Amino acid sequence: MALDIAPKRLPVPEQSAEERIKNFNDVVIGYSIEEAVAESARCLQCKNAPCIKGCPVSIDIPGFLKAIKEKDLEKSWDIISQYTNLPAVCGRVCPQEKQCEGVCTVGRIKGYEPVSIGKMERFIADWKAEHGSKVAPKVPEQTKGNVAVVGSGPSSLTVAGDLAKMGYKVTVYEALHAAGGVLMYGIPEFRLPKAIVRREIDNIKALGVKIETNVAVGRSVTIEELQSHFDAVYIATGAGTPHFMGVPGTSLNGVYSASEYLTRINLMHGYEFPKYDTPTKESEKVVVVGGGNVAMDAARSALRLGAKSVQVVYRRSLEELPARIEEYHHAVEEGVIFNWLTNPVEYVGSETGNIVGVKCIRMELGEPDASGRRRPQEIKGSEFTIEADTIIEAIGQGPNKVLLSAFQELKLNKKGYIDADPETGQADPEWVFAGGDIVTGAATVILAMGAGKKAAEAIDKYITEKKAAGK
Amino acid sequence: MYKIISKKLVVPKEFDVWVEAPRVARHVKPGQFVIIRTNPQGERVPLTVADYDREKGLIRMIFQTVGKTTAEFADMNVGDCLTDILGPLGTPSEIKNYGTVLMVGGGVGIAALFPIIRALKEAGNKVYTILGGRTKDLVIMKEECEKYSDELLITTDDGSAGKKGVVTDAMVELAERGVKIDQSWAIGPSIMMKFASLKAKELDIPMFVSLNPIMIDGTGMCGGCRVTIHDQIRFACVDGPEFDGWGVNWNEFMNRMRQYKDEEKMSLEKYKAEMGEE
Ligand SMILES: Cc1cc2nc3c(=O)[nH]c(=O)nc-3n(C[C@H](O)[C@H](O)[C@H](O)COP(=O)(O)OP(=O)(O)OC[C@H]3O[C@@H](n4cnc5c(N)ncnc54)[C@H](O)[C@@H]3O)c2cc1C
Ligand SMILES: Cc1cc2nc3c(=O)[nH]c(=O)nc-3n(C[C@H](O)[C@H](O)[C@H](O)COP(=O)(O)OP(=O)(O)OC[C@H]3O[C@@H](n4cnc5c(N)ncnc54)[C@H](O)[C@@H]3O)c2cc1C
Ligand code: SF4
Ligand code: SF4
Ligand code: FES
Ligand SMILES: [Mg+2]
Numbered sequence: 001m002a003l004d005i006a007p008k009r010l011p012v013p014e015q016s017a018e019e020r021i022k023n024f025n026d027v028v029i030g031y032s033i034e035e036a037v038a039e040s041a042r043c044l045q046c047k048n049a050p051c052i053k054g055c056p057v058s059i060d061i062p063g064f065l066k067a068i069k070e071k072d073l074e075k076s077w078d079i080i081s082q083y084t085n086l087p088a089v090c091g092r093v094c095p096q097e098k099q100c101e102g103v104c105t106v107g108r109i110k111g112y113e114p115v116s117i118g119k120m121e122r123f124i125a126d127w128k129a130e131h132g133s134k135v136a137p138k139v140p141e142q143t144k145g146n147v148a149v150v151g152s153g154p155s156s157l158t159v160a161g162d163l164a165k166m167g168y169k170v171t172v173y174e175a176l177h178a179a180g181g182v183l184m185y186g187i188p189e190f191r192l193p194k195a196i197v198r199r200e201i202d203n204i205k206a207l208g209v210k211i212e213t214n215v216a217v218g219r220s221v222t223i224e225e226l227q228s229h230f231d232a233v234y235i236a237t238g239a240g241t242p243h244f245m246g247v248p249g250t251s252l253n254g255v256y257s258a259s260e261y262l263t264r265i266n267l268m269h270g271y272e273f274p275k276y277d278t279p280t281k282e283s284e285k286v287v288v289v290g291g292g293n294v295a296m297d298a299a300r301s302a303l304r305l306g307a308k309s310v311q312v313v314y315r316r317s318l319e320e321l322p323a324r325i326e327e328y329h330h331a332v333e334e335g336v337i338f339n340w341l342t343n344p345v346e347y348v349g350s351e352t353g354n355i356v357g358v359k360c361i362r363m364e365l366g367e368p369d370a371s372g373r374r375r376p377q378e379i380k381g382s383e384f385t386i387e388a389d390t391i392i393e394a395i396g397q398g399p400n401k402v403l404l405s406a407f408q409e410l411k412l413n414k415k416g417y418i419d420a421d422p423e424t425g426q427a428d429p430e431w432v433f434a435g436g437d438i439v440t441g442a443a444t445v446i447l448a449m450g451a452g453k454k455a456a457e458a459i460d461k462y463i464t465e466k467k468a469a470g471k
Numbered sequence: 472m473y474k475i476i477s478k479k480l481v482v483p484k485e486f487d488v489w490v491e492a493p494r495v496a497r498h499v500k501p502g503q504f505v506i507i508r509t510n511p512q513g514e515r516v517p518l519t520v521a522d523y524d525r526e527k528g529l530i531r532m533i534f535q536t537v538g539k540t541t542a543e544f545a546d547m548n549v550g551d552c553l554t555d556i557l558g559p560l561g562t563p564s565e566i567k568n569y570g571t572v573l574m575v576g577g578g579v580g581i582a583a584l585f586p587i588i589r590a591l592k593e594a595g596n597k598v599y600t601i602l603g604g605r606t607k608d609l610v611i612m613k614e615e616c617e618k619y620s621d622e623l624l625i626t627t628d629d630g631s632a633g634k635k636g637v638v639t640d641a642m643v644e645l646a647e648r649g650v651k652i653d654q655s656w657a658i659g660p661s662i663m664m665k666f667a668s669l670k671a672k673e674l675d676i677p678m679f680v681s682l683n684p685i686m687i688d689g690t691g692m693c694g695g696c697r698v699t700i701h702d703q704i705r706f707a708c709v710d711g712p713e714f715d716g717w718g719v720n721w722n723e724f725m726n727r728m729r730q731y732k733d734e735e736k737m738s739l740e741k742y743k744a745e746m747g748e749e
Contacts, residue, residue, distance in 0.1 A: 177515075214557045241694075268515070279731045280734075
């Protein structure tokens with residue numbers, strides 16, 4: 001098929017690798033208007049628009065791209081903002097290659113790359129914030145009912161924004177001192193600037209949503225209080241409890257969970273110690289265990305904190321790496337070294353209880369396991385040691401427990417996550433809805449948002465019916 | 472929000488404050504703590520809720536100035552507001568009628584022990600309390616603890632109050648008198664809790680200790696507060712802070728408390744310089 005469009009997407013300007021490892025600023029600089037207009041012209045405006053189906057919040061992608069092509073950026077924003085409350089976030093952190101861009105018609109043609117949808121979404125959101133018109137959104141009357149939302153991550157923000165638009169009075173409770181969930185405490189500044197998260201949260205507040213920080217539901221507010229004050233409750237408390245491998249030496253000084261390492265840096269601004277009070281340690285040789293986004297973020301943060309060498313140890317191979325591919329490429333460019341098919345077996349400490357090295361073993365891939373990925377097995381006698389003064393484990397997380405432990409009646413599934421209807425988010429008891437990582441286990445921002453979108457509709461239906469029945 | 476209502480110096484470097492925190496005051500139970508921040512660029516530090524007034528929405532904290540954040544808190548005045556207070560956090564103490572209980576407190580740990588003493592007394596226990604300190608002036612809350620104790624013993628390193636010696640000496644004395652203890656608590660400096668636990672084990676007395684590792688979120692999300700109890704990793708902010716004193720890996724615990732010594736020192740010096748102090 002001969003097409004009248006450029007086969008390759010327009011490369012997006014970025015900070016050079018040498019430059020960016022010295023700062024925490026956004027790695028990607030983003031398209032200019034001219035570049036965005038040129039890239040939008042690569043969209044074929046497919047009638048069946050597979051990209052929309054690939055997007056968990058069903059953004060009208062051809063619609064907003066067409067508006068860019070016609071240089072009507074305000075209109076493009078209006079289209080996007082009908083579907084998502086967090087476009088600047090999704091444009092930056094969605095695993096686009098597995099979502100919208102993964103099914104883009106252009107990308108399926110041999111020799112062609114998909115339209116750069118994520119980068120365009122981000123472009124519009126950033127353009128709107130800097131140059132767009134600043135008309136305050138109409139705050140609908142909050143007469144349809146009262147909804148409490150527990151947690152303030154992307155799933156909660158989506159439910160809250162959508163319900164506010166429908167006319168509900170929404171109160172979001174967040175345990176930490178800042179709203180945003182993982183967007184604030186987990187994903188680093190250089191991938192997702194916190195000012196941008198705050199900006200999108202302010203947009204949601206402008207819809208009339210009330211966000212109360214420093215409230216741990218189950219402790220500061222009881223479940224009974226929630227039930228008596230609200231018509232329904234949405235729970236999206238996330239999968240934030242870090243797992244540890246449990247190898248000998250886990251409690252040596254210098255061994256961190258990625259959650260701690262990243263929380264110190266992002267939420268607490270440890271990279272600006274001592275201007276900010278929370279300390280981080282200077283490290284020379286860092287080893288990161290794991291292969292997901294969290295591992296990439298920890299590794300790249302360690303470089304920016306001044307580490308001389310950062311090595312990732314991953315028990316499978318590049319093919320199975322769960323991280324977004326863009327993050328992997330960025331990590332390689334920045335100098336992160338990858339040890340494939342390797343697993344730690346012991347952390348070695350000094351007499352003073354500090355980490356000095358990690359004993360690893362080589363792995364080989366055996367038969368596929370339940371997840372369909374080939375199961376790594378140890379190769380006997382292949383142990384070797386990597387010198388390290390810092391170890392960061394990023395091997396996964398479990399459900400946040402503060403709420404669950406205070407809410408014994410809430411039905412959980414076998415893995416300890418909330419048992420919720422995948423279509424509506426409704427849980428047991430029926431006045432509770434839930435979504436995001438606390439239902440699915442650690443997943444993605446856009447899936448958490450998708451769950452919030454569906455739940456907002458289901459909550460509206462539930463409350464409307466309940467009120468009609470006079471309950 | 473989080474306004475300081477009253478503040479007094481109890482003993483050198485130890486302050487007793489009441490602060491507005493209605494949600495915490497409404498729900499807090501003995502054994503629980505809060506996480507506070509003193510400024511918008513501040514760190515999150517845990518402090519035990521030493522007392523509360525549910526009607527007025529107030530909580531009481533007793534803290535010792537040891538570094539930057541506690542120094543800054545000490546420099547705040549009545550009418551000033553803390554930036555953040557989150558709580559109540561942690562699993563409450565197991566309050567019930569055990570029969571006879573022994574309560575061992577040292578230093579600023581006495582503040583954390585006090586609400587547990589009171590609750591255990593109110594639950595019908597016979598309460599023996601041992602308070603220890605280096606010297607007379609450092610033994611805080613004597614009258615308050617005494618009020619809810621059947622017997623109060625004091626030990627000081629220099630003999631300026633009570634018996635000369637350490638809290639474990641008083642534990643032995645009670646045992647020698649034939650006092651049979653069903654459950655005990657020890658809250659104070661790590662080294663005191665360690666030796667109290669060892670002694671309790673020797674005397675075959677079950678003992679809870681309240682561990683105070685370095686915390687950040689206080690909600691189970693970072694794993695920085697992990698401690699090893701009977702060879703298992705536990706998170707002190709959600710699984711604790713109280714644990715079976717017999718099972719604590721004390722060396723590891725004390726070592727982890729020292730992780731940021733150099734940075735903490737630098738932070739305090741910087742603060743003092745900014746405040747024009749020595
Ligand atoms: C380091 C890191 C990098 C990641 N990178 C990516 C990426 O590039 N792309 C991507 O799509 N996904 C990424 N993810 C995953 C993604 O961030 C999560 O899937 C998503 O944030 C889940 O959203 P959520 O709304 O379910 O909950 P979270 O974002 O986890 O938010 C839950 C919130 O609830 C609060 N909370 C918990 N308990 C209570 C309580 N009892 N009371 C009040 N509040 C409570 C928590 O403090 C937290 O703020 C990453 C995750 C991490 C950790
Ligand atoms: C559950 C719990 C309850 C506590 N209750 C009280 C109390 O009622 N009164 C009281 O005086 N102290 C209490 N502490 C200890 C108090 O949190 C620390 O003294 C305080 O954080 C020191 O902060 P700083 O900046 O002033 O000193 P720094 O100089 O920063 O630290 C001094 C020492 O305190 C410890 N520490 C530092 N940061 C933290 C942190 N974020 N969390 C915990 N410990 C830390 C370290 O061992 C450090 O070496 C409690 C601690 C915990 C975990
Ligand atoms: S939200 Fe994610 S999946 Fe949807 S269009 Fe944007 S980048 Fe693609
Ligand atoms: S699939 Fe690709 S080309 Fe087709 S409408 Fe969507 S973005 Fe445009
Ligand atoms: S303080 Fe973070 S898990 Fe306990
Ligand atoms: Mg400090």
